[in-house]
Amino acid sequence: MNYPEATPMMQQYLSIKEKYADAILFYRMGDFYEMFFEDAEKASRILEITLTSRNKNAESPVPMCGVPYKAAQAYLARLINNGYKVAICDQIENPADLKNESSKRLVKRDVVRVVTPGMIMEDELLDEKTNNYILSISQIGNNTGISYLDISTGTFRISETDNFPAIIEEIRRVAPSEAILPEYLQKETFFSSITDALHKKAITFLDKNAFEYRNCRDRLNAQFKTISLEGFGCANLKAGVSAAGAIIHYVCETQKQKTVHLSGIKTYRLDNFLLIDDLTCQNLELLKNLRTGTKKGALLGILDRTNTAMGARMFKNWIRCPLLDIDRIRLRHDAIEEAIAKKNIARQIRECFKSVYDLERLGSKIAMGRANARDLTALKRSLTSLPEIGSYLSEFNSDAFQPDQNFQFDELTDLLEKSIREDAPPVINEGGIIKSGFNAELDELISISRDGKGWLAQLEVKEKAATGINSLKVKYNKVFGYFLEVPKSRSESVPAHYVRKQTLVNAERYITDELKKFEFKVMGAQEKRASLEYKIFTEIRKEIIKYNNKIHAGAQFIAKLDTILTLALIAEENEYTRPEINTTGDIIIEEGRHPVVEKMITGERFVPNSISINNNDSQVLIITGPNMAGKSTILRQTAIIVLMAQMGSFVPAGKASICITDKIFTRIGALDNLSAGQSTFMVEMQETANILNNATSHSLIIMDEIGRGTSTFDGLSIARAVAEFLHEIKDKGVKTLFATHYHELTDLEHTKAKIKNYNIAVKEWNDEIIFLRKLVEGGTNRSYGIQVARLAGIPEKVIQRAKEILFDIENGNSSPDSQKISPVKPKIRRQLSLFKKREDQERERKIIKKLQNLDISGTTPLEALNLLNELQDKAKKIPAA
Template structure:
């Protein structure tokens, strides 16, 4: 039996698919992208679309599915979200002019790290493609956001067979959407921690040769048209060169076009930034609320007052990469201060910025040939705002604001405003997004186009005039001139009048109620009209491409300007946040001290309702107050105090004002946190194991310039084991390298307060509470001295634990405290006495006795107190409320 022969179209499809085996091939056929065989089965399942078949009557039909090309972005996004890659195969010649099968080629491969379409991207987050590799005694990282042109790299020493944790921390911090690794990383146990750190992300393993240093060096030099990489500062960074070369190779193989917007590679040093690992980022809720994973309730939700997408990405990067360079921090703080001092100018700048679109992504998309007319209009609108922005910024002294550090600022501004004028002259305000259907170029821009438009318009007017004339000549009242794609222009006459048509009418079609005719003159005019329309569309596309080419020539200027505008937007956002939230400018000191007067938690203070936020002061240094042990009951506010100190330091080193009455902050090199853990069951890790891993990370990597936040370590195991570990960790951090490390240590192990007597730089503090008849009120105030009570039973009562359990717990605690150490040896707790019968009292003007605030026998009073909004009462309302309470007690 002879083997079944494929059609020419299927042969073409299979040959293209063979070149892109790890993708789903979107094969363009007219107005649809079609998928076949396994691609169709996989795509139909993911996209939830109908799976049909080609050649249904064959013994072995080919599975097939398709999506409309105008809606393709939505379907591509869903495939990308499900970890697939999509190869887009277009018709690269006109079907009408093709002889035989239309030529098709893959024009780009879309992967999670190679997305340009704005609708598929998060506007406030970079979409990084990241590569990692190690070369001899170094390890390197390179990250590219192709949608903005940002291309950066860093390298660290590799002192052992283990991949450097600091580089893995940075890789996770960048949150890449796709990772490139050498093929040998896939199964090698040596790189298990790399795979684990990046799990959940799309990992693409490339042949080792793609990471070869010399080949990568040549690839980079060719890309940037340089003889060496010295000008970029990476000539002596082999691991960086290796990773960056792999990135460029992947871009070349997937984008299949020039990437002129990637015009430089920027090295950076991890030691230039305050280190805060991903776990601490989550613990401090820098970018997301730890409970819901939403932006609301996070630090960025408070600080991000940017109005452009570029600024939104930059503030996120600043929060994740605080500075450790005092001069650079103070430059940011000075800029924020100057903006706050000129609120009227700040308002004008914000108003200009609101009209600026995403210049980074517009410039990148246009430079890669994927921009349409609407993108050019958005670019024009943005560039027209530059003169107004620079006019306002010229009034400031801060270098970060007035653009004195912006290379070729005046030339760039002139070139880009000229580009805006070109776009305004050429592109219609109502231009459509489809490029090959005309209606995108302004009248008057091109004489040749104007001539074609005149012919087209004259032809249409000829048709209208001809209809009127033919009616008069023939006397046929039902005569109309119509158009369809089959016949072009034709004359339609009702059936009743069809016998009276002139002899030169040529019958074309007979309908039930009408007859259709053509004339020779009409066909000649039709040819002129249709040719003019076709010529118009082709010429408009040609003119559009010439305008777009001018934009491409200025792509580097656009991207440099975009980054400057992003910085201005980020700084104004910090100024607005500071003004709205009553923040102060922190002082950056060299005395190794952290002094915060009446500090507040930037997020909690905005979320609490029904009570006033209680500020707290903190003094820490390396001489007398280095390790603060903080005791107090749960819910009293220990964790809030710990977090607000860490956030205040981080905000200051970001360049932000801080929530305090006054603050002086020394430079911190790293913030460590251990503030609660969840069981990591999927990895077989208990809460205690996670606790100990975090603690090990701290004690192994903290320095005298670090800040450590410890919240309840050791509670995941037995009391004595936990207390012993907590004690030992506190001593270790105090004695570290004979210098110690600044530490805030919250604990329920009151035994640790004895360390103040044993170690000179340990001090005790507690969160104050007020006791009322075996109940407590949280005062939220941090005061000196330790406490020997946990108030756990009182907190249980506040939480709604039944009274029977509370009584039993008090009874067990009393027995243990008196020496009966096992609850089983204790007698049963006594039953509560019945409440005394209330005596009838006569109404009195005043009652000399003290009213019990937490009287158990008066649920109405409790309900009144629970529902009272004391913070918003006027003095008169408060007096009336007290009087009402008194009446309830006395009646």
């Protein structure tokens, strides 16, 4: 940036800004963070603050704006939420130290931290119930590595695979706030799929050196203080190590300090969990309601009753990552069962959780030097609650309730109890945070400050008596320090040793040698006190950091305990049952319920439904029935019950036996993506293609109304072909619930061994229908569209006209009123035989021809019976339409 008229201060600013060109620079000047040039123009617009200028009389005034130092957090949050990085440039030396220097110079400044969407430590900027991840991708050979870090909790994970589509789904599942990518990936053909998965997320590109494997390996070993990565199980994951090492590089570059709380990394496999792709997560409304975007009306909103922030984050992760390991699932079920049986103890533990703060984030803030005295008090209260929780746990037998280590912190809590004041202010460099009696030197300084107030009161009384000026006051301000103030009308009575300091309209201000000596002593004591308290505070913080790993482990255990006890509470309150986990490949649900819908509906009772799917004779269920009857609810509740069982939860059913499912796919509805040039039908077909290409014989598929986005013939053809493909997929088929309005598909039950028809029962009454909401065996050939239209509020005139048109279509009426409609009739007739084999169609033609040529008047009754018997035998060989 060229600025020839730059002052020394502006030269300093420009030299720092040059190093952080991609960030908005908060440049500390006194009590404000100032921004200049393009930064000021951007920030003033986003923050809605006044844009002014520096050197207004110059030929080229410099645009500038500023925010108060003490209110910077709120402004920082808005910039981060708009996708910007902010470089915090502070004074790195005390201006008071320059007073002793003979030559005047600028206070040294430098960037002490770069705040990015993925590098946030402040509670005010974070959602306490959601992890805030920064994610990294790297590629070496055919393998793609993925790693992600929540610096606010210390959660750090790594994985690697040669299945690139799985990486894309993992990006969506992790849902990072920010991503770092190697520059070379921009040239790859698959790069667009990565950016699509990171839609509207902040992306930073780093040069290849940041991702170089050896550098990254050494960087991780240095961070973890190890000689190899064998102990973390990722030594052979070169692409993964590359991604993780790049994150550590980025952390060092932005945080400008050691991150001692990052002491290890967890290796996992992408196929360790039940895969729920992002579309399925949305369709099943697991985390967010589709209409409102909030958790109200979503599965998370119904189930999450956790009492701790750590528990809430873990609960959300359990929903998003159900297990595949039967033993681990059963361990969770065992724990929930025992918690329900010992509900009084469980309730007492949950009560203890109310005193437990966010230990994960507290530990990280302390380790990163972002904590204040109030955070240390919160830590003390949390750690003090752990022994009581531990005493209750001795009543339980399940492994999930047994901690891996002893979470006693007596020495640390004793230190915090003796040192940190409960009423400490939020700042840590102005004193008032350390208790009396903890440090002798500090106590002396506090005494001087405290006694000074009494001395000033005595001085005021003494001077009033000596001068006879009863209106004399001893006062203080930041500019002049301590002074004696006398009304102007009494200035003639002032003694000769008073030195005039300031003249006001109605008063005169004076100082004396005695007062200046006191000021030097007291002010010096206050400065020393603040400095000493800060030093003591940092020493206490160092002592806490020694316990960081143990605190983090305790936080993880409390999170798991909170999650399990919450699942037990929900199960008891809502009459959920323990599901059996079978190895036979069956999904059997008796009297199943949708956990969200049953809570949200008003005015009617939720109707439970039973369903049975297996790999033998009921693998693909074709479900028909009118709109609004409840098909979608049954489809969704089946998928959710399977998911809940595998996350280790009890389920909303009278009884359930669930096999391990590796993936759940859904194709439910579609919204036009006009901005991408995609129609409803194109979106529908892309989603269907994803399912057909990625489903396995162990998956569960939910298909709702496929093919309705195009013409009747095309839609019916595609729907049938998809159903047949799912029946035969990989020579084994896949468990599928297939809801449709194409009643012709019910014919598949007669030709495919593992397809079975079901329908949602309705009752007709006086040309109206009553939804029974019950799934029953067998197909249906009616959609009840006109009756549903009436229920939806379509005007009666339209309903009556629709009935007339339907009658014309069904009866071939070619009256003038139905000229435009009747041509549909031949299509419907052809539809009936659309999927018959050629030989079946030939048999049908022969039967019809024989009937056409029959001389009824010349046929005896016996001949007619024989002919009818012959035609019936031939007709039985033709599959029903």
